[in-house]
């Protein structure tokens with residue numbers, strides 16, 4: 001059994017954001033494509049939590065959806081437990097689908113409001129034929145108990161629960177097909193901090209109990225720091241740095257990672273002097289040429305405007321930056 | 330202590346509904362001194378925005394201020410006629426909301442909106458007002474302000490729009506700026522820029538700030554004092570450093586422990602069981618009592634009022650009632 005559970009190679013996804021055909025003809029415009037994810041590579045090892053962090057529009061959810069098979073890649077390969085995911089083959093996808101699940105940001109939108117909680121949780125059990133008859137409701141009760149709710153909640157509807165409780169229901173549902181791998185896309189972004197703490201603790205407990213592997217997606221660096229073994233930083237659809245948590249937070253190598261860390265307000269009142277962060281994220285339809293970060297980068301030089309940097313090894317980090325590559329920073 | 334710039338006493342805000350009256354703010358009191366930044370934190374629904382709206386007279390009917398007083402430099406502003414309130418709003422109290430588009434009119438250029446605001450409140454010619462508007466935009470960090478000022482709001486990015494809103498809030502040199510989640514809708518890297526601009530420019534002009542946010546990190550870096558709201562009531566108020574490093578109210582302590590930080594990697598976060606009650610189900614006594622690890626008999630019966638703890642700090646919790654402490658023999 002290989003150590004790597006999930007491997008992503010050259011993962012790329014375009015979206016056609018062209019105006020309707022007639023408008024294009026009249027306004028003499030070409031088709032327009034938005035590159036949501038470009039040439040992304042990473043591996044997730046069994047039992048670890050790998051995090052993707054990045055600002056809005058950096059491509060986090062697009063990657064998550066491709067991994068769980070909700071969105072077809074434009075290019076690249078996804079390998080799960082040494083099996084390449086084949087979007088064309090429904091049967092092959094179905095067997096793989098049982099083994100991974102996804103939890104979304106908005107626990108309300110992801111739960112069918114007209115279904116009883118018990119049916120929501122039981123659906124994957126039925127779909128994959130994991131149990132039948134009374135065994136299903138026993139299993140649902142056990143899952144509700146596992147996530148800190150009670151078996152009697154099975155007969156209620158999602159609207160009868162608070163945001164945090166709804167996220168528990170979503171987690172119970174995700175666990176019901178006994179997956180090995182769970183993709184969590186901003187699982188606590190819609191929750192208050194005290195409720196977020198409950199959910200993050202629960203996620204950790206479940207990981208210990210069931211040996212789960214997580215892909216955690218978040219824009220919150222503190223959450224990522226708390227939860228993850230390794231972290232990938234995304235900027236405009238590209239992975240700019242991958243490192244283990246400690247390395248990234250103590251010695252970020254990529255200028256964008258550094259900027260992002262500097263932008264986080266400091267709760268510990270250490271008096272840490274923050275560098276002024278410059279500029280905003282450019283339009284992803286026409287990203288800057290070369291390194292997309294160059295208009296905001298304090299270390300940019302000529303090469304950055306012409307070539308796209310590839311990841312290079314830098315003291316335990318993988319960083320896609322020419323200044324790092326050439327030893328300038 | 331000098332007369333506070335803003336003084337809120339026993340504020341009560343109620344919303345009548347078909348199923349009874351909801352009390353969104355229940356006897357909240359606090360002061361803001363001149364030039365001070367008061368942070369207001371709490372979980373969603375705690376009453377932060379309603380408190381801000383009450384101060385500027387923007388509670389939506391049938392919601393109403395049902396009790397208490399709000400004074401600006403000693404003068405009551407909670408019972409003013411709409412037209413008198415409008416003069417205070419913008420002139421003496423500026424506002425910045427979460428979504429920049431609620432403060433900006435999409436049909437007018439930034440110049441038109443800034444000049445109109447300036448001239449409504451200050452006696453200046455069109456040209457003088459424009460010059461002042463350009464200077465202000467420049468100050469909040471809009472590049473090429475003299476040219477960009479004639480653009481419409483939708484020509485600006487989210488962060489730039491919020492800069493424009495800050496310029497608008499400060500256009501008439503108010504004494505107080507109420508900023509309600511001014512960075513929540515923005516990207517992390519842009520949030521820091523906006524907080525910096527807001528903080529600097531208010532300090533420069535001597536404007537006090539009431540900064541409403543659910544982000545303790547922002548409060549830690551920005552505020553002088555912080556008020557913690559829970560279920561429409563004030564749990565704790567005091568200097569930022571004291572509250573963050575040595576919270577006294579059990580709720581604040583739990584809240585601080587539940588926030589992951591960049592440096593700590595403890596296995597588990599502190600966990601407060603349950604969640605904040607809805608307005609129609611606030612428990613008797615201390616509103617926090619069903620979740621409180623230190624709850625005792627009195628908490629379930631009597632509501633604690635804020636208790637003075639020295640150095641402008643107050644905590645609404647029976648643990649700090651001296652009578653009780655004496656009783657327990659641990660003064």
Ligand SMILES: Nc1ncnc2c1ncn2[C@@H]1O[C@H](COP(=O)(O)OP(=O)(O)OP(=O)(O)O)[C@@H](O)[C@H]1O
Pocket residue numbers: 015016017034035036037054055056057058059060061062063219284
């Ligand atoms: N169906 C779609 N059609 C067109 N563009 C899309 C589509 N889905 C995503 N995009 C674009 O792709 C880019 C990446 O989007 P994605 O949702 O992956 O970002 P994200 O990192 O998850 O952001 P957020 O933090 O806001 O959730 C964005 O520019 C987005 O606007």
Ligand SMILES: Nc1ncnc2c1ncn2[C@@H]1O[C@H](COP(=O)(O)OP(=O)(O)O)[C@@H](O)[C@H]1O
Pocket residue numbers: 344351353371372373374375376377378379380389392608
């Ligand atoms: N128009 C309204 N009608 C009824 N209840 C309201 C209304 N506006 C706000 N509330 C309630 O008042 C409480 C405080 O709201 P708010 O001040 O917006 O909270 P926050 O701390 O998140 O800013 C909440 O419970 C909210 O549901």
Ligand code: SF4
Pocket residue numbers: 254255256291292293294295297298299300301304309320321322323324
């Ligand atoms: S490649 Fe150049 S522009 Fe990009 S991050 Fe590195 S130094 Fe900056």
Ligand code: SF4
Pocket residue numbers: 578579580615616617618619621622623624625628633645646647648
């Ligand atoms: S008054 Fe009682 S229940 Fe309320 S916070 Fe203090 S100890 Fe806890």
Ligand SMILES: [Mg+2]
Pocket residue numbers: 060061062
């Ligand atoms: Mg997303």
Ligand SMILES: [Mg+2]
Pocket residue numbers: 377378379510
């Ligand atoms: Mg609010």
